[in-house]
Amino acid sequence: MKLFRRVFLIVILIVAGLWIRATFFPNPESAIRKRLTEIARNASTAPGEGNITGTAHAWRLANCFTTNAEFKIEWPEGRMEETLDRNELIRYINGLRFGAGRSSRIEFLDPTIAFSEDKKISTVEATLRATIPADKNFIVQEIKIIFIKVGRDWLIQRVETLKTLASL
């Protein structure tokens, strides 16, 4: 019985140690993946979502960016290349979330994550899929996101779209 207790205690200690390590000292790649999940969750809209909830998601999403984040976005009808401060970003996010309608789902598929030598900058390339369940179509776009490490947080410094098929 004593032996069983000891083994059980050791297992509990190992699990707790792993949990503490993963939570408080995550490896950079896990931290970036967690960040992408958080961004996707806050960018998605749920049916019946109220204004307060929507604004809270917009704030949380804006907090994933640096105070002056750069955007270079191209889509079939136009392009946008500008730097947005926090307030402009929140307005922009609210507009996008409102425009997406009652329900939309954002996902980052197949992310490839690279780091600078000092592990302070991370470059992520991923396939963004935006789905509106009521609509049969979805948007698929390759994007590049540059994260920089600020304190213990990874914040987005730059977002740009990539072309899967290049133009002639």
Added chain:
Amino acid sequence: MRIVVLIVVVAVSWRYVIRPIRVEGPSMLPTAKESQVKFLYRLAYLFHEPRRGDVVAIRFTGESILLMKRIVGMPGEKVEFVEGRLHINGQPRIEPYIKRPYTWNFVPDNSQLGPDEYYVVGDNRIMPEENHTKGVARRAKIVGRVLL
């Protein structure tokens, strides 16, 4: 034991040989219709490079979602669409898979492909040219041939 072997064989085949894909969108009509299931043959270009007329799958950052397009331009060639007809190096080409006439005029300033580049386009040319996803795919982005 048989079930384990079967699972391993299916998993390996799926990853390295052949996998089913579901068609979304109208750009490959009438060759591939919405919601049809096709098969991607990954070993198609093991012993030779992609050929003109092949319907290929092109990856994004990974293979969760693929683009299905037809190769019309080969490395080093000049590609243009003039009055609803594909021109390669200035010469019109017959495309037997195009079933309805179209009116595209797409003559870029520099239409020459690089040594590692293929020009890909869908078969649905009756949709407006500006709404149709087409362009230059690097060889590394082509993951296999779609079996029709």
